[in-house]
Amino acid sequence: MSEAAVEFRDALKQVGLDTIREIGEPDERPDLVVVGPQGIRIPIEIQRRSLLTERELPSLLERAKGTPSQATHVVVADRVTERARVELRSRGWGWLDLRGHVHLEAPGVFIDARVTPSARGATESSKESLAGRVGLELATLLLMRPDAALGIRASAAELGRAPSSVSEEMSRLRGAGLVDQDRRPVVPDLFNALAGRWRPDSVDVAALPAPHEDLLDQALRIAAADPEDQPGWALGGSLAAVAYGAPLHVSGAYPPDLYVPDTVTLRRAMQLLGTARSHEDRAGTLRLAPVSAVCRGRVDGKPYGNSAWPLAHPLFVALDLAADPGRGAEVLASWDPPEGWHRVW
Structure with missing residues (x-):
């Protein structure tokens, strides 16, 4: 069983679906079979991502085209952004956000619940990335220009900070899933994280x-x-x-x-x-x-x-x-x- 399948299985156990049967090797389908109420068997196809934003959804959906139509699709990610969740829900997909949220819709089953965050979740990274003044400054700069792919040196010059300090904070934001691979803010996630730190004297x-x-x-x-x-x-x-x-x-x-x-x-x-x-x-x-x-x-x-x-x-x-x-x-x-x-x- 793949690591992503194990993580999803363990999350479902926390909400009462603890009869899950694996079938075959990790490269065989389906990845899991969930046995729901009245013995309903739900084949599950799982994809793994580190960060899932709405920009990554097209490639995710394209990869799923070759799988059996009766399967319920699930993505397991360190972080699933709010806008990505909306789109996944509209398409009948489930997800496990390793920060502690599981969602699954299938015949006879509806789950949308908080679960214990995985050690791989980004909760602590999110806190660390906005703990200092440079992190706050960088977050506000990114949110004020959300369509610009800001470079490290350009950001450092604007903030009046050392490029090394800005680079470190950018890495933390990316590790927390608050900035994408193009150095653009993941919204509204970055805003929400910043709001949690916005407590002016x-x-x-x-x-x-x-x-x-x-x-x-x-x-x-x-x-x-x-x-x-x-x-x-x-x-x-x-x-x-x-x-x-x-x-x-x-x-x-x-x-x-x-x-x-x-x-x-x-x-x-x-x-x-x-x-x-x-x-x-x-x-x-x-x-x-x-x-x-x-x-x-x-x-x-x-x-x-x-x-x-x-x-x-x-x-x-x-x-x-x-x-x-x-x-x-x-x-x-x-x-x-x-x-x-x-x-x-």
Whole structure:
């Protein structure tokens, strides 16, 4: 029995299908026969992949054409992306994602369940790949340009990092199945992994300066007058989402969430603006940008609801929304960013 067949058999045992008969050698068909309810026998054909994205599906389907039509097809992979799962399900295929998810549809059988992750799964790799600042910076760069096959040296130059550091992080992302062989992000998987790490330090403040208040502009590095050419404060959160057309309702008095470039600016703002007595009493919330791109690649807010504050890139606004697993997830499911930006969630 092939290793992939053993892994699939062991996963099915965890959900109660523990009568599985192997037939022949690994190069013979079918790979497995699952005995379901009332003794129904289900021949299973298994293919093994390290990473399965929607881009790899055509070759997978082509290879399956020569197998018996009555067989149920299954792919076992270290990682099966969400979009690949949708396509597999529509074609009646099953899968085992070795990070801990099994799916099988066949006559008399429907299984879609969490199982114990295999040691070969990519869970730990995923965590390690986004544990440091370089990993976060590289992930955001890839998601901001999802159609570009970014080279190591070009990425390193843009991020201001050593090529060796970027190369190491890229390898980790590929090992976790979050970047494909062309160095393009696997979406929404990379976005979801990044969202799990997107926890900016924040402070509720008692007052806020006007976006173009000259007295505080230089001291607090606001730079609202020139958002696209220099770093400064950037509006994120719900108000930015509304400005970009997300299906979200907030009142006109809703306190803004503003990203600031660095720790020095955040501390100085706390001294000059004061901290709020409570979250309910805040004039706004200041967030320390986890990566410099938040405050460096700002968007002029005037074309988007005539916002007086420059806006953060839609990617960072989406990451803010993802922090709310209830309302935020619902908004993300039905929000496409304005033309010129890519939906990666």
